[in-house]
Amino acid sequence: MSAAPFHDLIIIGAGPAGANAALSAAGAGLDVVLVDEAAHPGGQVWRAPAAGTHPPPDPDLTRGNHLRAQVAQAGVALRAQTVVWSVAATQDGFEVAIASPQGPELIGTRRLLVATGAQERVVPFAGWTLPGVFGLAAATVLLKSENFLPGRRILVAGQGPLLVAVAAKALKLGKAPVAVVDFNGLGRWVQALRGFVGHLPSLRQGLTWQAKLALAGVPILRKHAISRAEANDAGALGAVHVTPVGGGTPRMFEVDTAFVGNSLVPGDEILRLLGARRRPDPLTGWRIEADDEGRCKIPGLYVAGDAGRIRGALPAAAQGTRTGLAIARDAGCALSAAPAKTPRRMDRFADASCSLMQVDDARIAGLADDVVLCRCEDVTVGAVRGAIADGAQDANQLKHFTRLGMGPCQGRMCGANAAALLRTSPGTKPGGDVLTPRSPLHPVAVAQLAGQFDYADIPVPKPAPL
Amino acid sequence: MTDAIQITVNQRPLACRAGMSVAAALLAQDIYQFRTSPARRAPRGAFCLMGACQECAIMIDGHIQRACQTVVRDGMCVVLAGASAG
Numbered sequence: 001m002s003a004a005p006f007h008d009l010i011i012i013g014a015g016p017a018g019a020n021a022a023l024s025a026a027g028a029g030l031d032v033v034l035v036d037e038a039a040h041p042g043g044q045v046w047r048a049p050a051a052g053t054h055p056p057p058d059p060d061l062t063r064g065n066h067l068r069a070q071v072a073q074a075g076v077a078l079r080a081q082t083v084v085w086s087v088a089a090t091q092d093g094f095e096v097a098i099a100s101p102q103g104p105e106l107i108g109t110r111r112l113l114v115a116t117g118a119q120e121r122v123v124p125f126a127g128w129t130l131p132g133v134f135g136l137a138a139a140t141v142l143l144k145s146e147n148f149l150p151g152r153r154i155l156v157a158g159q160g161p162l163l164v165a166v167a168a169k170a171l172k173l174g175k176a177p178v179a180v181v182d183f184n185g186l187g188r189w190v191q192a193l194r195g196f197v198g199h200l201p202s203l204r205q206g207l208t209w210q211a212k213l214a215l216a217g218v219p220i221l222r223k224h225a226i227s228r229a230e231a232n233d234a235g236a237l238g239a240v241h242v243t244p245v246g247g248g249t250p251r252m253f254e255v256d257t258a259f260v261g262n263s264l265v266p267g268d269e270i271l272r273l274l275g276a277r278r279r280p281d282p283l284t285g286w287r288i289e290a291d292d293e294g295r296c297k298i299p300g301l302y303v304a305g306d307a308g309r310i311r312g313a314l315p316a317a318a319q320g321t322r323t324g325l326a327i328a329r330d331a332g333c334a335l336s337a338a339p340a341k342t343p344r345r346m347d348r349f350a351d352a353s354c355s356l357m358q359v360d361d362a363r364i365a366g367l368a369d370d371v372v373l374c375r376c377e378d379v380t381v382g383a384v385r386g387a388i389a390d391g392a393q394d395a396n397q398l399k400h401f402t403r404l405g406m407g408p409c410q411g412r413m414c415g416a417n418a419a420a421l422l423r424t425s426p427g428t429k430p431g432g433d434v435l436t437p438r439s440p441l442h443p444v445a446v447a448q449l450a451g452q453f454d455y456a457d458i459p460v461p462k463p464a465p466l
Numbered sequence: 467m468t469d470a471i472q473i474t475v476n477q478r479p480l481a482c483r484a485g486m487s488v489a490a491a492l493l494a495q496d497i498y499q500f501r502t503s504p505a506r507r508a509p510r511g512a513f514c515l516m517g518a519c520q521e522c523a524i525m526i527d528g529h530i531q532r533a534c535q536t537v538v539r540d541g542m543c544v545v546l547a548g549a550s551a552g
Contacts, residue, residue: 037517037535044516050537051485052469119518131498131511138515141534142493146486150493235509236498256498267518375513375521378505403505408520408549413513443520445529 007033009327010096010109012084012270015043016313017305017320018115019067022076024324025113028333033107034071035079035098041071043117044137045313047144055147056172059201060313085449086439087112087270093300094274099444103451111300111327114270115320118306121263121416122158123363124371124381127229128260132237136261139166149173151257155240157181157226158261160357161206166259167218168209176216178253181242183262184356185223195352198345199314221251226260263357264310265416269437271307274298278434283354284310285416293339294323295330302327310357311350318342364420373421374414376407384418388425394432395422408443411435471540480544488533488544489515489522500524500533501548510548524548 009025011018014036022034034041040048046064049055071078079100086097093110120137122128132151136158142148149170154177156167167180196203213220223245232238240258241250263285268278271288276296281287287309294302304323305316322339329335367373369382379402387401395411395418398404404418405411411418419433469484475492482491489512492500499509500522512522515534522533525545533544 039537050487050490052483053485119516120514129503129508129510131500131509134512135514135519138513141515142490146490148490148494150496150498231509234499236511375503375510375519378503378508408523409518412518443523443530447529 006093006108006110007031008109008331009033009111009113010035010094010107011113011115012036012087012096013043013115013117013305013307014038014041014071014078014080015115015117015305016046016063016067016317017117017307017323018043018113019071020317020320021113021115021304021324021327023070023074024321024339025328026074026076028325028328028335030328030331030333031077032075033077033079033109035082035084035096037081037083039080041068041078041080043313044141047141049147050145053145053147055144058144059205060144063313063317083442083444084270085441085444087274087441089274089298097439099448104449111302111331112274113294113302113304113323113327114268114307115304115316116267116270116307117316118264118310119267119412120261121265121359122260122413123225123262123359124367124373124417125226125228126368126371127231127237127240128226129372129375129378130229130231130237131235132256133229133258133260136160136162136166136259137264139170139259143169143173147173149175149257151175151255153178153253153255153257155179155181155253155255155258156260157240157242157258159183159263159359160261161353162261164206164209164213168212171212171216171218177218178255179242180213180218180220181224181226182220182222183225183245188356192352192356195348195350195355198343198347198349198352202349226258229258232256263359263416264306266307266310267412268303268307269410269412269441271296271301271303272434273437273439273441274301276301276303281309283351283358285359293326294319295326310354311347312353315342315346315350318346359416359420361420361424364417365424373417374402374404374407374411376409376413377403379404379414381421384421385425388422388428393427393429395419395435396432398422399435405435410438410441471538473538473540473542473544475544476546482538484538484540486538488524488526488531488536488538488542490534491538492533492544497546500546504548504550 008030042064082100094112227243278286325339422433
């Protein structure tokens with residue numbers, strides 16, 4: 001096989017962190033390849049609307065449009081609609097295996113920046129696998145890309161700033177939620193206000209949304225959570241039961257659509273596959289071990305944005321710029337400008353957001369046996385408890401015993417919750433709560449990997465001398 | 467509807483707008499169940515809408531593809547069935 005093309009820098013993820021890193025590194029003179037699954041840069045939060053969709057003005061849309069214009073003008077090679085399915089360290093850098101509409105490719109790079117963002121963490125409940133139950137972040141994706149939400153009777157539940165955002169935007173689309181179910185009490189929000197003043201436009205936006213929900217008479221149940229969901233006759237979501245946190249009489253809401261989300265976790269599989277380690281973080285659960293400019297302990301490997309530590313889009317963008325410059329400096333580029341630090345007030349804002357999205361292990365430990373933990377393989381909490389009782393001591397053993405994390409999502413949906421069950425069970429291995437990531441990092445069709453080739457192109461090695 | 471195109475879902479025609487994702491096109495028509503889970507044959511639909519959970523991976527033009535990451539195309543053939551199960 002011919003040698004893979006070799007670059008100064010490959011960046012995986014074209015969200016606020018990755019795309020801004022690409023801009024600063026390319027601006028300093030590096031040859032940069034920016035890879036993303038989506039058709040356009042922006043990531044999840046600054047995502048581009050689908051062609052023909054015209055969502056109302058929004059700060060995230062403005063930021064995304066600005067970013068996309070910058071990337072288009074900079075000398076950055078954008079590889080859109082491209083899935084990274086494997087990465088490996090080589091003697092002089094890294095080799096990245098990608099699959100795109102053009103077929104499979106191996107590309108080499110001296111340095112690698114992982115800016116793969118975050119995934120949503122949902123605290124499971126009986127019935128959370130029913131069609132009609134969606135992630136809270138899923139609602140924001142549909143709103144941003146399609147200016148649309150499904151459903152007639154909608155309920156929004158979970159934790160954090162997204163709750164209010166999604167409920168208010170549903171209201172604006174004429175789909176006033178039947179109820180907003182907030183795990184946190186008002187006291188937690190008031191505490192968070194001290195941090196939210198760190199970004200006044202966002203705070204103003206949040207307060208406006210709250211006011212509009214109150215004016216429209218949308219009930220907000222504080223310190224409540226969904227305890228279970230029921231199917232309708234067609235096998236999709238028909239109703240949810242909502243219970244006060246700590247116990248009490250459940251209330252039933254007949255709904256066809258529920259948006260549920262509790263927290264965000266770093267999408268750090270590629271980093272861990274290359275040997276980067278997680279470190280406990282009091283506010284966000286964990287972070288990837290890296291220095292202030294995004295250097296991991298593995299030479300040539302960098303991280304920026306939520307993939308390393310949950311901070312949100314604006315800090316991710318600032319960090320991306322900083323890491324891009326750090327990479328350029330490490331590569332020997334002479335830089336005139338010193339990278340700016342993320343303003344402290346942005347950090348306070350991120351801390352406040354994260355404080356509203358905390359999930360204590362005890363909540364997962366308190367789930368009933370019949371709740372599905374691993375959606376892909378239908379592995380229940382009871383099955384996991386049984387496996388631990390049978391001797392499974394860490395996450396990989398749980399996988400062997402139960403198939404948890406072995407399905408197509410590869411533990412992205414269940415990993416954090418399975419880890420909480422392991423940590424709260426006696427007899428398990430301390431520090432063994434994380435599934436080892438494996439290639440392929442995403443399901444890829446064999447046809448996609450084989451690509452188009454001619455048999456004449458397959459090199460035939462010289463026969464060994466007799 | 468501008469740029470109206472047509473796809474088929476389980477051989478029935480479905481009108482949608484060019485540019486939208488297959489998942490959005492189905493949800494807009496109140497089609498919530500996309501497939502059943504392989505282990506328990508439980509009904510499943512789109513969940514994360516950002517390509518991570520794989521719940522919306524169904525047969526699109528003869529290949530298992532994520533409905534949330536695939537844009538509709540005129541004449542596209544969608545079958546509400548997932549890998550190794552319905």
